Amino acid sequence: MDYIDYALEDFLKDELFVKWVQNPTPEQSFFWESWLSKHPEKVALVYKAKEIINAVEYAHVHEPPEELYLQVLEQVLKKSERRWVRPALHQPAKVYTWLRWVASVALLVTVGLGSWWIHQRENILPDPEVRELVTKIIPKGKKVSLILTDGTRIKLNSESKISFPKYFDAHLREVYLEGEAFFEVERDTARPFVVHAKGVDTRVLGTSFNLRAYPEQRQVNVTVATGKVAVYNTVKNPGDHPQSLLVLPSEMAIAGGAGKLLTKRPVDIQQVIAWKNDILLFSKNSFEEVLYKLERWYGVEFVLAPQLTPVGNWSGEFQNSSLEFVLEGLGFSSDFQFEIEGKKVRVSPK
Numbered sequence: 001m002d003y004i005d006y007a008l009e010d011f012l013k014d015e016l017f018v019k020w021v022q023n024p025t026p027e028q029s030f031f032w033e034s035w036l037s038k039h040p041e042k043v044a045l046v047y048k049a050k051e052i053i054n055a056v057e058y059a060h061v062h063e064p065p066e067e068l069y070l071q072v073l074e075q076v077l078k079k080s081e082r083r084w085v086r087p088a089l090h091q092p093a094k095v096y097t098w099l100r101w102v103a104s105v106a107l108l109v110t111v112g113l114g115s116w117w118i119h120q121r122e123n124i125l126p127d128p129e130v131r132e133l134v135t136k137i138i139p140k141g142k143k144v145s146l147i148l149t150d151g152t153r154i155k156l157n158s159e160s161k162i163s164f165p166k167y168f169d170a171h172l173r174e175v176y177l178e179g180e181a182f183f184e185v186e187r188d189t190a191r192p193f194v195v196h197a198k199g200v201d202t203r204v205l206g207t208s209f210n211l212r213a214y215p216e217q218r219q220v221n222v223t224v225a226t227g228k229v230a231v232y233n234t235v236k237n238p239g240d241h242p243q244s245l246l247v248l249p250s251e252m253a254i255a256g257g258a259g260k261l262l263t264k265r266p267v268d269i270q271q272v273i274a275w276k277n278d279i280l281l282f283s284k285n286s287f288e289e290v291l292y293k294l295e296r297w298y299g300v301e302f303v304l305a306p307q308l309t310p311v312g313n314w315s316g317e318f319q320n321s322s323l324e325f326v327l328e329g330l331g332f333s334s335d336f337q338f339e340i341e342g343k344k345v346r347v348s349p350k
Helices: 008-013 015-022 026-038 040-062 066-079 093-109 111-124 287-298 323-331
Strands: 133-138 144-147 153-156 160-165 173-184 193-197 200-204 208-213 220-226 229-233 244-247 251-255 262-266 279-285 301-304 314-319 336-341 344-349
Touching (some): 008 015, 015 026, 153 160, 193 208, 200 208, 200 220, 244 251, 244 262
Parallel strands (some): 301 344
Antiparallel strands (some): 133 160, 144 153, 160 173, 173 208, 193 200, 200 229, 229 244, 279 314
């Protein structure tokens, strides 16, 4: 069935859609999530239809008289382009129940019951802050790509965590990040896209950028690939002042966390986003920084010999390379050697 031309009332009268909202199965959820990912312009409409359906289901304890149901139902049938058949007395009860439901929806969206609907909506719609969030946790050694219901694409780096609502609301798209991710945000001027990370908010309409905010980091880094990004801190302490920066392509915003100073500087964007293209990059990194990157990239743990005292910096670029190949390259001109034992890597002097 083609839903692309559906208006609000079409979704409300579609029995398969209503069944999915009221009692979803994995198969139905897979279908609708896939369909919404292909048609992000329909997300707000579908979300509104879901709100009404859930409200009506609750509101049946206050059903209007049956005569009013039948009157409204006749109006719905006359206006609909589809041909609905009013049930005869011998038809199954569930069909009659379905038509009663359609009538109740029509009642809710008519002006005559507008005040009643507003009252019900205030009592039954969940608070935006307690709506269900989907959380994805990426372990060491893994990277994952996601497509959100609005069409936004996200590449998550290792040891990252992201949370987002199953469906964005009609006015704002919000996600929560710990770790590192590259965002390609689907443009929607009516619904800004906001990423919350360690007391720093990154707000865009439609652009691509990299955000790095691991828990152990002291800073949050936002690097723009295309478009413009607005970066804000959040005020946590008395005397702190909110700040914001407009960040342009090949610029990195550096934030110290909630209420802290925001600065920006030019960067090589290809170096910053090398990880998303499976390029492991070292640029004058210390030995500790090299091991830290390798542990996260390959999901291993390094065990250092007590007598090991490496000095100096390491540079190199490896694409789709095995851990053994990278270690051989790094250790070629150094004074230490590696031994891989499953998920442990022992490092000792040569």
